[in-house]
Amino acid sequence: MAQTVFIEAINQAIAEEMRRDESVFIMGEDIRLAVYGATANLLGEFGEKRVLDTPLSENGFFGAAVGASLVGMRPVVETLTSFMWVGMDQLISQAAKMRYMFGGQATLPVVYRATMFYGGGSAAHHSDRSYPMFMNMPGLKIIIPSNPADMKGLLKSAIRDDDPCIVFEDGTLFGMRGEVPDDSELPLGELIVPFGEARVVQEGTDCTVVGIAASVNHAVAAADQLAQEGISIEVIDPRTLVPFDKATVLKSVEKTGRLVIADPAPKVCSAASEIASIVAEEGFWDLQAPIQKVASEQVHIPYTPALEKLVYPNTEKIVAAVKRTLDV
């Protein structure tokens, strides 16, 4: 199995889908020269018509992607979470609402790839982990991979999906290496990860830890550490937040009786909040301890590394939260 870097997995998914389907095209800022790396070599293979460098006009080109999708194209838009704010009207008023508002007449196979750069001294304007806000808006599918294989398989699914998808790409994982199977090794001949199917990253019996994006990897590290102390952790990666595979999480909590949720988003109304509420409503009698949220502190991202490192979930915070559920 090939070792692939996360950012290469993004590139493979886009290139494969563009080869497969002529209606797929990509646009965004500085993508022809692939400033962030994910769009490398696309211009050479697919040409200027399908690889569009845009002006700094998020509201304009987010909306142009909506319009193109309405008439049969499959646009892939590259942006950063922190630039989504200036294009919010198109994401919300049009992409999310159009199909329902027009009684099902509109079909919007559009993908917004939103990179989350955080944890590297980018300060408040370039470090947003904004997926919970979009979970709150009906009409958007929310995809959030934690490793190269899922990144590739989920992005390919998003491009083929007929609804508006926002794929939140965790920038702290861009250099992550992981196994991505060659197509020849796969029963279907290609890597497709369906929406709404959580992955049980590792099985365990004492506490369930649901991780979001890079927090999945922190959860695995926490599980390794806790194993040394004889504590067995089940780690779950939902992979998509809309749709959300609650059955897998509830089944795990039924077994372990404890739940920790690690989420890089700010903790108020986070993905962790929603998952906690689902388990509180539907799995309450399985719980043996209060649910613990390990989400980001409710502050803006400070520039100085002395403070920024305090904000996010990490292995130590997850270990401590698990121990609280076990009262040890």
Place this chain on the structure above:
Amino acid sequence: MDIDRDTLMQMLRRMWMIRNFELKVIEVHSAGEFTGAAHPYIGEEAVAVGACAALNDTDYIAGNHRSHGHPIAKGGRVDKAMAELYGRVDGYCKGKGGSMHLADFSIGILGESGILGSSVPVAVGAALAAKIREENFVSLVFFGDGASNQGALHESMNLASIWSLPVIFVCENNQYAVTTSYATTVSVEHVSDRASAYNMPGLLIDGQDAIAMYEATVEAVRRARAGEGPTLIEGLTYRFEEHSLGLGRVRRGEYRTEEEIDSWRQRDPIVIHEDRLISQGIASREECDAVNAETQQEVDRAVDFARNSPFPEEADLYEDMWANPIPQP
């Protein structure tokens, strides 16, 4: 420009259809048959009808909150439009959109938007698809003088210009954004002056004259199909009624004078069009009156259709969320 009789008569028919539709909407809304906002297009009919007469069914339009005139001008059905206002299952959007969100994708009506300026990038995107696929359709978007101050419009005009897209920007300058005069909010004398900033033609057209709007749009469509890029057309027009039904607090005397309203009512777009048809021997008075009467009857039938259509069922609440459905949370 030589315009055939069928086109001229269809313009008259669609203007009467809009007028009679709107008069009926005012009547049944006042009687409490449905609630919510509705924005009458009376006085502005020539803008949409003239512009849409230059389009084919395979071309696209998008519009705004003042939303009944655009789909009717593009050939939409008044019965499905009326049923939508009544919130019924046979409405264009099965009752989920209402007055401000009429759409008929089967004939290129990509929908009206209650957020102003918001449909402009969408129309640009449809035009972008035409360019990428090397197809011959164009897209046309209606917006008002108020929305001409939205960033979305300016970003869109820039995108359309740099990519030379087949899109026509039609500003319906009815001179007031609710109560605020465009003279106090637009930095140039005419909205069409803004075209020069985006290197495209900007035309100031008499928006009460359907034929003038038609001729300007025909040329813009020709340019678009020839790959020569976008055009901005400003139709200078006037809203005869108040901004919205159900917005009784706005008193017209407080932001525009009775003299001004009367002077514009003297320039009724339907009267202007009929006078021309009659004076040029294209249609008789009787023929014009018959168009009025026939469209009144069609609107009456549309109201019957709407009243007889059922409301959606409870089970319909979750329908139409997704093209590839997922479980409800």
